[in-house]
Amino acid sequence: MLNTILIAVVMMLILGGILGLGLGFADRFLKVEADERVEKVTELLPGYNCGGCGYPGCSGMAEALVSGEMDSILCKPCKQDKKQEIIDYLKNTPGPDGNTINLKG
Numbered sequence: 001m002l003n004t005i006l007i008a009v010v011m012m013l014i015l016g017g018i019l020g021l022g023l024g025f026a027d028r029f030l031k032v033e034a035d036e037r038v039e040k041v042t043e044l045l046p047g048y049n050c051g052g053c054g055y056p057g058c059s060g061m062a063e064a065l066v067s068g069e070m071d072s073i074l075c076k077p078c079k080q081d082k083k084q085e086i087i088d089y090l091k092n093t094p095g096p097d098g099n100t101i102n103l104k105g
């Protein structure tokens with residue numbers, strides 16, 4: 001009986017160690033680097049999530065702007081000063097690849 005419990009404990013420790021190594025490996029080598037500019041651009045957009053730009057919400061529009069999918073800010077509710085702030089921010093803030101984005105006005 002004691003032998004069975006000891007074997008079960010050892011097996012759980014080995015299994016925990018293997019799974020921990022797997023998680024450590026995944027964290028180190030499979031990490032997707034997020035572009036922090038998406039969050040900042042989302043904050044600068046109006047936040048109405050109306051879908052008028054063709055994206056499901058402001059964060060979708062921000063991702064499109066940062067990824068280069070869109071080259072101008074097609075958001076009618078966004079005021080001109082905020083649009084200019086987004087343009088200046090993306091023009092002066094490099095992404096993880098070191099590149100900046102030049103949007104049309």
Ligand code: SF4
Binds near residue numbers: 046048052
């Ligand atoms: S049109 Fe503007 S406010 Fe509406 S979802 Fe798109 S970015 Fe957001």
